[in-house]
Amino acid sequence: MREQARVRIVRGVLAIVAAASIGCATATQQSERGQGGGDPLSAQALSRRLYAFADDSMQGRQFGLEGNLKATAYLAAQVQRLGLRPGGDNGTYLQEVPAFRISLSPGARVMLDGAPLELGTDYLPAYPSSGRVHVPLSTTIIYGGNLADTTTLISPEQARGKAVFFNATNPNQAMFARAVRFTTAAALISIQNPRMGNPYIITTSQDTAAGLNRFIVSDDLARRLFGAEVATIAPGTAGKTLSFSNYAFTRAPALAHNVVAILPGSDPTVRGQYVAIGAHNDHIGMRRAGPLDHDSLRTFNTIAQRIVEARTKMTPGFPGQGLTPAERASIKVNVDSLRRIRPARPDSVYNGADDDGSGSIGVLAIAEALTRSATRPKRSVIFVWHTGEEGGLRGARHFTDNPTVPRDSIIAHFNMDMIGRGAASDMIGAGPGYLSLIGSRRLSTGLGDLVETVNRQQAQPLSLDYSLDADGHPERLYCRSDHVHYARYGIPVTFFTTGGHMDYHQLTDEPQYIDYDHLRKVVRLIHDVTVAAANVDQRFVVDKVKVNPNAPCAQ
Structure with missing residues (x-):
């Protein structure tokens, strides 16, 4: 996108955000009345x-x-x-x-070569709905490959008894489905920001079977697992030792x-x-990761949507989605004009x-x-x-x-x-x-x-x-x-x-x-x-094919 067009988008978005601030005050007054x-x-x-x-x-x-x-x-x-x-x-x-809150038990610890890892900063469990997982005392970490490229993945036999770390670029459900094949692994690990997740899940599952031990780790911890950048590691490479102490979950009723x-x-x-x-x-x-500036976030997402729409003629399914790396880098949010109207609003x-x-x-x-x-x-x-x-x-x-x-x-x-x-x-x-x-x-x-x-x-x-x-x-x-x-x-x-x-x-x-x-x-x-x-005279006739209530939904 040419620079002039990008500037027009940015100026237009800032005008919209400024107008919304005035609308906010008006609507609040109406609400109070x-x-x-x-x-x-x-x-x-x-x-x-x-x-x-x-x-x-x-x-x-x-x-x-x-x-x-x-x-x-x-x-x-x-x-x-x-x-x-x-x-x-x-x-x-x-x-x-009926619902349950699953969280890590007090005193549970995960260690890398004996050094304790910090929950919510270094790692975050994928909380099992049953509240139960099979956990070894210790195991070797092994690089399992990139989930986006099936040709790089190690075999399930190589994963047996190991903590398998998978790299993934823009992970999706299909990629995670590939990882679940490794049921004999001691643990499955992938990269995602632990600060973005909650230290619990709420589930309605009645399942009591022990699940796979899975968790996410930060970019920094991913490098520490092998002492090198993940991109430089060959599939099958062994890393450090992961150990667990008092590692269990609590499963309590939630209203x-x-x-x-x-x-x-x-x-x-x-x-x-x-x-x-x-x-x-x-x-x-x-x-959970803390507040963001409301105006900066909205301005970024609005500009991002305009850029993707201009290129694809389609609205992205999720805010900020669909940008190329170059487009993302091109967005510079300057909200100085808004600051003359109101101060920053952490949200x-x-x-x-x-x-x-x-x-x-x-x-x-x-x-x-x-x-x-x-x-x-x-x-x-x-x-x-x-x-x-x-x-x-x-x-x-x-x-x-x-x-x-x-x-x-x-x-x-x-x-x-x-x-x-x-x-x-x-x-x-x-x-x-x-x-x-x-x-x-x-x-x-x-x-x-x-x-x-x-x-x-x-x-x-x-x-x-x-x-x-x-x-x-x-x-x-x-x-x-x-x-x-x-x-x-x-x-x-x-x-x-x-x-x-x-x-x-x-x-x-x-x-x-x-x-x-x-x-x-x-x-x-x-x-x-x-x-x-x-008020219809007769019930609506179901004249299309009814589905099996237990079948997955299809559109």
């Missing part, structure tokens, strides 16, 4: 709720931790205030999702909840059937305003609107805020495996995940009125038709995009959110989303960047679709 008894589907009411739900005090709402418990308590208090019927366990609004509430239907003949509306109440917590909370604060407060707004309505839907509506979506759709799996109403009484499920953005600057193909629909006709043509009919009846119909629902789409969004667990049981679904953006899973996913007027239109559409679905 509140809306009293106004329209719960209004932009102002949605803003007020989202500023509360995505506040720093929620600590990023990570599954199984205090922040997520605060979020679920907030939602439960709100639906209780609305007078909705409890739909959780034992007459409450909470459905417990996690779905929030479930029910609005009973008005027609006794179909009141026992349900339309389900859902979103996920969790996000990804806090940055360590992943607020998840769009992901999925927007969906969570959208469900809550629809619940309030329906309770206030003079005319109730014929069928009942069940509202489910699933936990653990970010860790593998755990809350949705638990609810659909253990529903609090008969599973076959649920006639449709509507999922809202990231519905607060959708501007042309967020994603190529987006723009005014943008809304992506995923899965709406994968099980029932009738459900897809109903969504389109209701959209045409809106005062301002949205521009519906089905491109992300295409078979074989590389982003696989159909398989990556909660609705898929309803669909595996043959329940017709529609996933509503305004798509990705430069703040996805970043510290910068905050309420000031939400387009509240657009969010209002999306939530209004889903409200009206819910009412229409709850």
Whole structure:
């Protein structure tokens, strides 16, 4: 990219960030004023709720931790205030999702040639969901090769009883799958920054079998393993001795909840059937490695997205992804102009305003609107805020495996995940009125038709995009959110989303960047679709092939 073009991108991005700072102050003032008894589907009411739900005090709402418990308590208090019927366990609004916290036992030590290594700085375990691994007292480290090049890998026999170190450039799941073949190794080691991970995992697995002893190490420790740069080492080269003392894990129960509430239907003949509306109440917590400057991070990610889009005509699937080394090196962030507006803002909370604060407060707004309505839907509506979506759709799996109403009484499920953005600057193909629909006709043509009919009846119909629902789409969004667990049981679904953006899973996913007027239109559409679905004369016909509930998801 020519230097002039890069400069134009940088200047444009800095102007956008500066404008957002003014919008932040305005939105905060609106949030503080509140809306009293106004329209719960209004932009102002949605803003007020989202500023509360995505506040720093929620600590990023990570599954199984205090922040997520605060979020679920907030939602439960709100639906209780609305007078909705409890739909959780034992007459409450909470459905417990059995979970466990796995952490390294106190006193556990790992040593390299007798010198202790520091947890979280030198290394970090890949915490086994069972809390058990086979660990030798000591073993020799051996270089296993580069996972990106299968021709460099040693044989499983060479790995037997050894701590095998694998190099990997831009590691992915396919590479890690290659490493798992070495089941007779004493340990599997790869490079990744230990400071970026948490000193625990939260799991819902009931598995008790001992797993492979795996962990990641820092770049510095990787060099120390062999006393040389990894790139200079031949596969099969032996390194130093790794030893373990009192190396074990603790597996303790962790609290996690779905929030479930029910609005009973008005027609006794179909009141026992349900339309389900859902979103996920969790996000990804806090940055363990410490705070980053909010403005610098957002500016870098925005510039990076513009550069990749200009070259590929596609929006990267993750912020900062897709840059060439030269492009990455070309980005110089200068936020001096912003500093004249406000000081630097260190940020360590992943607020998840769009992901999925927007969906969570959208469900809550629809619940309030329906309770206030003079005319109730014929069928009942069940509202489910699933936990653990970010860790593998755990809350949705638990609810659909253990529903609090008969599973076959649920006639449709509507999922809202990231519905607060959708501007042309967020994603190529987006723009005014943008809304992506995923899965709406994968099980029932009738459900897809109903969504389109209701959209045409809106005062301002949205521009519906089905491109992300295409078979074989590389982003696989159909398989990556909660609705898929309803669909595996043959329940017709529609996933509503305004798509990705430069703040996805970043510290910068905050309420000031939400387009509240657009969010209002999306939530209004889903409200009206819910009412229409709850009032249909007959259940939606499943006229597409149902899948095996236990089969892997395919798009």
